[in-house]
Structure formats: structure tokens, C-alpha cells
Amino acid sequence: xxxxxxxxxxxxxxxxxxxxxxxxxxxxxxxxxxxxxxxxxxxxxxxxxxxxxxxxxxxxxxxxxxxxxxxxxxxxxxxxxxxxxxxxxxxxxxxxxxx
Numbered sequence: 001x002x003x004x005x006x007x008x009x010x011x012x013x014x015x016x017x018x019x020x021x022x023x024x025x026x027x028x029x030x031x032x033x034x035x036x037x038x039x040x041x042x043x044x045x046x047x048x049x050x051x052x053x054x055x056x057x058x059x060x061x062x063x064x065x066x067x068x069x070x071x072x073x074x075x076x077x078x079x080x081x082x083x084x085x086x087x088x089x090x091x092x093x094x095x096x097x098x099x
Contacts (some may be wrong), residue, residue, distance in 0.1 A: 034061035038089060045090060057099040 009015060037059060045051060
């Protein structure tokens, strides 16, 4: 991962594995960011903020400024099971039928 994007192996199978791992890692970071954004949006809704579709349209889970490749990560809660994830955001957008 940390070779500045250079694949140092000439074996096609190893190259494919490295590329797939990088894609998987990027997808995991994007998903985690989307979960964090949803948590914040739910908190804002709970505080009474009004969130419109235009507000959501400018948000993107593909952010990189908060990623610390070699940073300090807390591991004291690794053994704790997370709560079940509920993807329902509860935002009603004008002109769209709610499911």
C-alpha cells in the first residue's frame, strides 16, 4: 500500500491482488465516511435542523483530508460489537415519494 502507488512486482497475479486490495481499502474508507456523515445528519435532524435535498446534493463521502495512513488509531474498543446499522436517514425530499 505505501509504495507511492508503484506496483513493484512483475507477477500479474500479485499486481492484480495489490490493485484489488487498494480498491477494497478505498471502498471501505468511503463507506465509513458515508456512515459518519449519516450519523452527523441524523444528529442535526434530531436537533431540529432543516436539511434539504440541495444540501445533501453537495455532500460527498469521497474525502481524503481526514485519512491518516500511518496515524494513531484507538484499538481499545476493537473487541466491542457495533450496533446494527440502520441505513434509513429519515429525510423527506420534495417531489419524491417516501418508501
